[in-house]
Amino acid sequence: MAKELKDLTKRSTDYSRWYNELVVKADLAEQADVRGCMVIKPYGYAIWERMQQELDRMFKETGVQNAYFPLLIPKSFLSKEAEHVEGFAKECAVVTHYRLKQNPDGDGVVVDPAARLEEELIIRPTSETTIWNTYKKWIHSWRDLPVLCNQWCNVMRWEMRTRLFLRTSEFLWQEGHTAHATREEAEERTRQMLGIYARFAEEFMAMPVVQGVKSETERFAGALDTYTIEALMQDGKALQSGTSHFLGQNFGKAFGVQFVNKENQLEYAWATSWGVSTRLMGALIMTHSDDNGLVLPPRLAPLQVVIVPIYKAEGDLEKLNAVLGGIEAELRSRGIRVKYDNADNKRPGFKFADYELKGVPVRLVMGGRDLENGTIEVMRRDTLDKETRTTEGIADYVQALLAEIQNNIYVKAKNFLDTHIYECSDYAEFRERIKDGGMFLCPWDGTEETEARIKEDTQATIRCVPFDVDQTNPGTDMISGRPAKYKALVARSY
Amino acid sequence: MAKELKDLTKRSTDYSRWYNELVVKADLAEQADVRGCMVIKPYGYAIWERMQQELDRMFKETGVQNAYFPLLIPKSFLSKEAEHVEGFAKECAVVTHYRLKQNPDGDGVVVDPAARLEEELIIRPTSETTIWNTYKKWIHSWRDLPVLCNQWCNVMRWEMRTRLFLRTSEFLWQEGHTAHATREEAEERTRQMLGIYARFAEEFMAMPVVQGVKSETERFAGALDTYTIEALMQDGKALQSGTSHFLGQNFGKAFGVQFVNKENQLEYAWATSWGVSTRLMGALIMTHSDDNGLVLPPRLAPLQVVIVPIYKAEGDLEKLNAVLGGIEAELRSRGIRVKYDNADNKRPGFKFADYELKGVPVRLVMGGRDLENGTIEVMRRDTLDKETRTTEGIADYVQALLAEIQNNIYVKAKNFLDTHIYECSDYAEFRERIKDGGMFLCPWDGTEETEARIKEDTQATIRCVPFDVDQTNPGTDMISGRPAKYKALVARSY
Numbered sequence: 001m002a003k004e005l006k007d008l009t010k011r012s013t014d015y016s017r018w019y020n021e022l023v024v025k026a027d028l029a030e031q032a033d034v035r036g037c038m039v040i041k042p043y044g045y046a047i048w049e050r051m052q053q054e055l056d057r058m059f060k061e062t063g064v065q066n067a068y069f070p071l072l073i074p075k076s077f078l079s080k081e082a083e084h085v086e087g088f089a090k091e092c093a094v095v096t097h098y099r100l101k102q103n104p105d106g107d108g109v110v111v112d113p114a115a116r117l118e119e120e121l122i123i124r125p126t127s128e129t130t131i132w133n134t135y136k137k138w139i140h141s142w143r144d145l146p147v148l149c150n151q152w153c154n155v156m157r158w159e160m161r162t163r164l165f166l167r168t169s170e171f172l173w174q175e176g177h178t179a180h181a182t183r184e185e186a187e188e189r190t191r192q193m194l195g196i197y198a199r200f201a202e203e204f205m206a207m208p209v210v211q212g213v214k215s216e217t218e219r220f221a222g223a224l225d226t227y228t229i230e231a232l233m234q235d236g237k238a239l240q241s242g243t244s245h246f247l248g249q250n251f252g253k254a255f256g257v258q259f260v261n262k263e264n265q266l267e268y269a270w271a272t273s274w275g276v277s278t279r280l281m282g283a284l285i286m287t288h289s290d291d292n293g294l295v296l297p298p299r300l301a302p303l304q305v306v307i308v309p310i311y312k313a314e315g316d317l318e319k320l321n322a323v324l325g326g327i328e329a330e331l332r333s334r335g336i337r338v339k340y341d342n343a344d345n346k347r348p349g350f351k352f353a354d355y356e357l358k359g360v361p362v363r364l365v366m367g368g369r370d371l372e373n374g375t376i377e378v379m380r381r382d383t384l385d386k387e388t389r390t391t392e393g394i395a396d397y398v399q400a401l402l403a404e405i406q407n408n409i410y411v412k413a414k415n416f417l418d419t420h421i422y423e424c425s426d427y428a429e430f431r432e433r434i435k436d437g438g439m440f441l442c443p444w445d446g447t448e449e450t451e452a453r454i455k456e457d458t459q460a461t462i463r464c465v466p467f468d469v470d471q472t473n474p475g476t477d478m479i480s481g482r483p484a485k486y487k488a489l490v491a492r493s494y
Numbered sequence: 495m496a497k498e499l500k501d502l503t504k505r506s507t508d509y510s511r512w513y514n515e516l517v518v519k520a521d522l523a524e525q526a527d528v529r530g531c532m533v534i535k536p537y538g539y540a541i542w543e544r545m546q547q548e549l550d551r552m553f554k555e556t557g558v559q560n561a562y563f564p565l566l567i568p569k570s571f572l573s574k575e576a577e578h579v580e581g582f583a584k585e586c587a588v589v590t591h592y593r594l595k596q597n598p599d600g601d602g603v604v605v606d607p608a609a610r611l612e613e614e615l616i617i618r619p620t621s622e623t624t625i626w627n628t629y630k631k632w633i634h635s636w637r638d639l640p641v642l643c644n645q646w647c648n649v650m651r652w653e654m655r656t657r658l659f660l661r662t663s664e665f666l667w668q669e670g671h672t673a674h675a676t677r678e679e680a681e682e683r684t685r686q687m688l689g690i691y692a693r694f695a696e697e698f699m700a701m702p703v704v705q706g707v708k709s710e711t712e713r714f715a716g717a718l719d720t721y722t723i724e725a726l727m728q729d730g731k732a733l734q735s736g737t738s739h740f741l742g743q744n745f746g747k748a749f750g751v752q753f754v755n756k757e758n759q760l761e762y763a764w765a766t767s768w769g770v771s772t773r774l775m776g777a778l779i780m781t782h783s784d785d786n787g788l789v790l791p792p793r794l795a796p797l798q799v800v801i802v803p804i805y806k807a808e809g810d811l812e813k814l815n816a817v818l819g820g821i822e823a824e825l826r827s828r829g830i831r832v833k834y835d836n837a838d839n840k841r842p843g844f845k846f847a848d849y850e851l852k853g854v855p856v857r858l859v860m861g862g863r864d865l866e867n868g869t870i871e872v873m874r875r876d877t878l879d880k881e882t883r884t885t886e887g888i889a890d891y892v893q894a895l896l897a898e899i900q901n902n903i904y905v906k907a908k909n910f911l912d913t914h915i916y917e918c919s920d921y922a923e924f925r926e927r928i929k930d931g932g933m934f935l936c937p938w939d940g941t942e943e944t945e946a947r948i949k950e951d952t953q954a955t956i957r958c959v960p961f962d963v964d965q966t967n968p969g970t971d972m973i974s975g976r977p978a979k980y981k982a983l984v985a986r987s988y
Contacts, residue, residue: 032564032628033571034615039628042559042643049560065536066543070526071617071648071664072587075594077527079602089594089603093566095617096590096605098652100569100583108573109583111590111614120605121528123565123589123617134526134533143839149536154565154648158592170565345637 008357010291015235019286023164026294026357028281036162036169043358044281046302048172051280052152054204054299055174058196064148064176069131071153072121077129081254084128087221091158093123093169123156128222128247128273131177132255139269141260142181146189150176155277165282166239166494173277179269181261183248186270187225190246193274194227197242205280206297206410207231207287208417209241210439210489212464217451220273224248230463230489232417233286236437238463238491241283244274282494288382288409294359295382297409298402305331305338305398306360310348310367317342319371323391327364327376330395336402356381361405362398382409421489427478430490434458439491441469443484445477453479454490463489502851504785509729513780517658520788520851522775530656530663537852538775540796542666545774546646548698548793549668552690558642558670563624565647566615571623575748578622581715585652587617587663617650622716622741622767625671626749633763635754636675640683644670649771659776660733660988667771673763675755677742680764681719684740687768688721691736699774700791700904701725701781702911703735704933704983706958709945714767718742724957724983726911727780730931732957732985735777741765776988782876782903788853789876791903792896799825799832799892800854804842804861811836814860817885821858821870824889830896850875855899856892876903915983921972924984928952933985935963937978939971947973948984957983 008025009017023029028044031037040048056066072095078085099115124130131149138147156170176193180186194211201207209229219226223245230238252258252268261267288295298304307328309320321342328340341351348365355363363379370376376394379386382405389397420438424430430440444450444462455461465471465486474484502519503511517523522538525531534542550560566589572579593609618624625643632641646668656662670687674680688705695701703723713720717739725735745751746762755761782789792798801822803814815836822834835845842859849857857873864870870888873880876899883891914932918924924934938944938956949955959965959980968978 030628030631033624034564034566034568037564037566039564040562042561045561046559065540067536067539068534068666070528070531070533071650072528072531074528075605076602078594085603092592092594093589093615094591094594094605095587097588098586100572100586100588100616102583108570109579111569111588121587122594130527134524137524156565172562 008291008293011234018291019282020164022285022289022293026359028285029164031164034169036159038164038168038170040172040278043302047284047296047300048278048281050300050302051200051204052174055196055200055276056152058200059150059174059176062148062192062196064150064178066151067149068151068153069127069134071124073124073127073130075120075122077133078122080129081222081250083250084222084254088125088157092125093156093158095121095123124153125155125157126273126275127151127153127155127175128177128251128271129255132251132257132271135177135179135269136255136257139179139257139259142262145179145181145259145269146185147179148176148189149178150174163282165278165285168278171278173275175273175275178272179252179257180272181259181267181270183270186248186272187246190225190227190244190272190274193272194229194242194244197244197274197276198229200276201229201231201241201283202410204297204299205284205287206299206406206413207241207283208410208414210417210421210464210466211468212466212489214243214464215451215462215488217448218462220245222247222250224250228464230439230491230493231283231287232420232439232491233283233494234416235286236420236492238439238489238493239279239283239286240463240493241280242274242276245272247271247273287413289359292384293357295409296359296361298361298406301359301361302337303339303358303360304336304402305362305364306351306355307338307340307364307366308348308351309342310365312368316368316371320366323371324364324366327391327394331398334395334399336399356384362401364394364398380405382412425475425478430478431458434460434490434492437492439463439489441466441487442478442490443475444486444488445480445482446485447480447482450477450479458492460490460492463491463493465489502785502787505728512785513776514658516779516783516787520853522779523658525658528663530653532658532662532664534666534772537796541778541790541794542772542775544794544796545694545698546668549690549694549770550646552694553644553668553670556642556686556690558644558672560645561643562645562647563621563628565618567618567621567624569614569616571627572616574623575716575744577744578716578748582619582651586619587650587652589615589617618647619649619651620767620769621645621647621649621669622671622745622765623749626745626751626765629671629673629763630749630751633673633751633753636756639673639675639753639763640679641673642670642683643672644668657776659772659779662772665772667769669767669769672766673746673751674766675753675761675764677764680742680766681740684719684721684738684766684768687766688723688736688738691723691738691768691770694770695723695725695735695777696904698791698793699778699781700793700900700907701735701777702904702908704911704915704958704960705962706960706983708737708958709956709982711942711945712956714739716741716744718744722958724933724985724987725777725781726914726933726985727777727988728910729780730914730986732933732983732987733773733777733780734957734987735774736768736770738768739766741767781907783853786878787851789903790853790855792855792900795853795855796831797833797852797854798830798896799856799858800845800849801832801834801858801860802842802845802849803836804859806862810862810865813865817865818858818860821885821888825892828889828893830893850878856895858888858892874899876906919969919972924972925952928954928984928986931986933957933983935960935981936984937969937971938980938982939974939976940979941974941976944971944973952986954984954986957985957987959983
């Protein structure tokens with residue numbers, strides 16, 4: 001076995017270190033030379049591309065169109081929405097000059113003081129301001145509505161503590177921005193897009209999520225409501241994986257986007273925005289992977305099947321090439337992403353370790369004896385189970401196995417989630433149990449005070465008020481003793 | 495007819511104004527509120543997405559993989575390659591601070607002077623520096639080569655005079671960056687990618703191009719050779735549409751990217767880079783469009799066929815819906831991008847003008863009499879020819895017509911190019927004739943002096959030394975009278 005590849009910290013030893021090592025060893029991403037930024041390597045980017053492709057299709061099926069808005073935002077735009085500027089001004093990259101010049105006093109280049117901008121520009125941390133400033137020109141009548149735009153782009157938030165994929169200063173995402181004629185339609189769109197995120201997480205990432213609404217404190221800066229999908233990582237911490245915001249008329253008012261409604265009256269447009277980012281890569285890794293490396297859901301794996309021959313003599317390889325090349329072709333003809341790896345500069349043991357580390361869902365191996373017997377070894381990455389089968393009908397079998405793996409890792413993750421959501425209404429008990437991780441459904445009086453207290457005492461936060469929990473009789477707040485308004489989902493989080 | 499839509503300046507009146515108006519009226523793009531930047535609107539972006547899709551497929555077929563490198567580049571990186579810094583330091587956006595704060599003396603927010611960066615960061619004008627600084631970590635042995643990465647991203651160059659798509663401060667592009675073990679392999683890759691650009695231009699954009707090599711003056715900053723595809727716009731100006739650079743070992747040396755070669759010796763890696771941008775949108779528009787609006791090649795048109803019913807009574811519409819809905823379904827089942835527009839809030843005349851303006855290649859119209867006769871009117875956007883045909887076999891006919899339009903606009907553009915490339919070896923004649931536009935094949939002695947003189951006298955530049963022109967006997971330089979080294983292609987350009 002290739003020791004250097006497999007030399008991965010165990011999750012039980014140090015979960016955080018396991019994650020950091022895995023991201024780098026599996027060739028997904030690495031730290032860039034700019035503080036807090038990352039390089040997404042080809043293998044990692046190929047997974048992100050598959051995510052993009054599926055999400056993009058799902059968005060477009062609901063009538064959303066892609067567009068592109070500028071990277072730079074005039075500083076003054078930020079100030080137009082009072083809460084928004086509070087939320088984003090503190091962590092943004094500021095462009096102040098537009099030219100460098102040769103250093104008159106030495107080597108290299110320096111900022112040219114003569115090229116100072118009249119108004120500083122901000123690298124977008126999110127694009128509500130610049131997009132609503134544009135919508136002003138597009139929206140005049142109810143006939144112009146709805147406007148349903150999305151953009152795939154980079155954004156920047158100057159984070160102090162960063163981790164690859166989970167929190168980086170620059171990250172890639174999509175941000176949808178819609179404008180509507182009525183409050184109802186905007187609220188409906190907000191929920192619809194959250195539903196798409198949940199469906200994508202479950203059907204493609206094989207990652208079960210809890211859908212719910214954020215507390216006022218945790219809302220997006222400028223939103224009336226923020227909906228979220230929350231996933232549970234293997235270490236018992238929650239990870240916010242996507243959010244959809246109902247923005248009311250806040251941005252319509254801030255940027256003067258008015259339209260003539262069907263009753264011939266001027267009204268401000270209603271807004272939503274919604275986004276998922278390369279953070280999903282972190283969620284994907286932490287939901288399924290194990291001490292041997294990545295475990296990828298077949299629907300997102302850049303490579304679904306790898307075929308490796310084992311041979312001694314050159315003549316054996318030729319025979320193996322003939323048989324395995326045929327199997328490769330048959331799998332490919334079914335749309336399966338397959339690679340036949342007969343490269344002779346790496347030993348089979350090295351290849352096995354590498355493909356395990358990279359989470360290729362199915363591995364097929366054939367040696368000399370298999371060739372004689374008409375058999376092949378099938379290894380599934382999720383359970384690491386191996387079996388030797390006849391090559392007859394192997395394509396059917398592999399195709400079914402990919403579906404089975406997709407389902408199996410979902411069921412496993414769903415089972416983990418279901419067995420780690422606890423009802424708890426006693427604060428002493430909560431404080432003790434939260435140390436072991438998991439999500440807690442707790443009666444909450446809805447006040448900021450109890451929310452802050454939980455955070456202070458335990459570092460856990462209210463992740464959301466879940467949609468699918470019966471909220472009719474939430475009980476008594478576990479801290480204040482006041483009647484609870486909701487059963488809130490509380491957890492430590494990324 | 496919808497006057498407001500069709501109110502487009504004629505090309506013969508003012509070509510430049512025609513272009514500017516068309517980009518906006520056809521809903522492709524508009525000026526952003528940030529100087530020199532643009533908003534790419536959904537219809538324009540849909541064309542760009544189709545370009546991306548085809549190019550991305552072509553790149554991947556040659557083994558290229560996508561990745562993502564950081565937006566921001568430390569100022570000092572730029573200085574590591576001497577020519578590169580000369581070429582790019584003068585027009586870049588500089589990030590100096592990472593925080594805003596409430597204005598202590600008034601409204602709004604101001605830059606927080608306490609949040610000044612130790613080293614300023616540049617928004618990438620191109621990514622050779624940051625990518626080669628990363629390759630240093632990836633490349634150690636000849637076994638690590640070649641590295642074939644591409645990224646789709648935004649870049650920024652602080653342009654003084656901007657025009658939508660043709661020259662904007664921020665633009666979207668792809669930049670490929672490859673590293674090789676030998677000079678030959680890198681040169682081969684440089685030409686291979688230029689060939690892909692030429693094929694894409696011709697097969698998808700229906701835009702013929704001249705392939706060639708740039709003069710030393712016009713080379714990419716840091717390249718040993720820059721190859722280019724040059725297209726000819728309807729006003730007789732050339733448009734550089736894509737470039738592929740052989741960078742030699744310049745960046746390998748500047749960033750210390752060394753590998754152990756097969757002879758077990760340390761060597762610097764050989765580099766290429768190549769890119770096309772949203773500038774291609776400008777090229778596409780100016781190659782085919784006419785005084786009625788856009789003319790789009792079917793292979794890139796977001797919408798290939800539009801079907802419009804004409805009716806008076808509601809009962810007629812129901813009958814038309816049945817027949818036209820069937821035709822729509824049949825076209826869609828063949829993978830044709832089709833829209834059935836039976837919206838009743840716009841008159842047919844308005845729809846006709848709008849789809850013409852937007853360049854939809856084929857329009858099908860059916861009225862009451864057609865319904866009785868089993869006929870349908872077919873209009874092709876490239877020639878504006880109309881004919882009435884039986885509905886029988888209409889899907890076959892439309893499918894063939896789309897291919898015919900794709901071919902026809904290519905042939906038309908190719909004919910235009912071929913009849914506007916002139917051989918010219920007399921400078922007086924050249925100075926006179928260049929005023930009318932076109933491309934001139936002129937004997938050139940290869941010196942910067944004559945090149946500069948041409949530019950000064952005529953504003954024309956040497957676009958390239960074309961590959962497919964016989965260079966064995968180039969004649970006498972038309973200015974210096976010295977023996978010519980090449981027949982160079984000279985033109986005014988965008």
